[in-house]
Amino acid sequence: MAGAIMATLYSSGTEGTQDATQTIKLTDAGGGPVSLVLPAPALLDDALSEWETQANASGTLSETYTFSRSGRAITIAATGVFDYELVGDLSTALGMPDNDSGSDSYTGSEASAYWQALAIDCAPFELSERVELEEFRHGRVESHVFGNHDLMRFVLYLDADTQSTLPRSYCAAGKVRVWQDTSVATAYALENEAGYVDGYVAALSGLRSLEFDESIRTVTLLVAVGRS
């Protein structure tokens, strides 16, 4: 089954403060540049929705905007010509040039904040806690537990042409959402074990080719999920 990873874009909520992945500036016939700033960290798709809402709610901008994603390609479109500027490292996250102008639609190619695997191997959660079994006189015992998260291990099967950028992508660290099966759009639960998992990348390791096939690479992704 096909899997996918989506990164959470960090935002301080304040333009100019830790401004790596939170601000887009738009200019159109109505005026500008108008800064669209994520109010809080958000998954890539949620961030696109937020920017779209802010753009269309702007009192300065005159066009109607659409922010969308198809696979790893991000599109910013409007009803008329506009210019855009991506602040900080947002161009890497969205897979688009830092800025562009003179068109009513711009489409990127390979967003670093979203990754599709050709296939994905999944395993149930591993308990990552540490346990100390204490023994006292007369056979009395206590079991002390340390830990507040569990681990889910994935093996991603990736196209060799694109895998080289995964280790330095936004999906290689921080908070991510992993779809074990992209056809299952609901969250993981006891009776929905194939659902998507929200967690933090704990490790990305073991990159190798698949049984001497030069076109496919495999890599192990370890995601830590907090206990709630």
Place this chain on the structure above:
Amino acid sequence: MIAFVTDDDWTAAQVTITATGTDSYTFAADENDANSAMTALVDWANANATFAGAVFSWSFDRHDAQSGAQVTLSCDTSFSATFDAEAQTLLGFSASYSSTTSAAAPNSAAGTIYGARSGFRQHILSPDRDASTAGNGTAAPTVSAWRPFRPRVEELGDWSLPARVRDVMASATNPRTAYVYDGGFWRGYAVGEVVRERVGASLFRVSFACLGEVA
């Protein structure tokens, strides 16, 4: 079947039973696992003069989809019961049952794990190099002795089993305690490391390192 002591607020759970009369039971703070809670509920009902000699009992069965245990409250005469929201969450019961001799919970009770197959190796003695912790309390440290209570508990099941174990561990108390039904008795253990192994395409074994008796 394993019933872990959980850190949920069991004192917020209330059960109201109507047989020959009506009375309510609120769980005590130390009735914080499915075994203790159901045992306490049944003991209370059987000792309650309001129910005039009705004999209550409880049992459990495996919930296949959840790899947990569904409990059933039974009585030798017809009774009705209502479970408040917390009791529904913790014991898996529906909100109400009327005029029945058997009220079966549709969901697993909190903290319970029940695989398709359960393995339980009885208490066994094991050698210990230090008699001062081995139970007799009379020998000096460093003298060898036998230590009691070293069972091994295993559960075998499908994908729902490791998922269930993960859910239960997240709400288990610290220090971790569980009651294990060995086919005849409930035994209390301190549960240490939990190991999950894949033994087939869709078959998992979860083993619990246990030591008794619980401090």
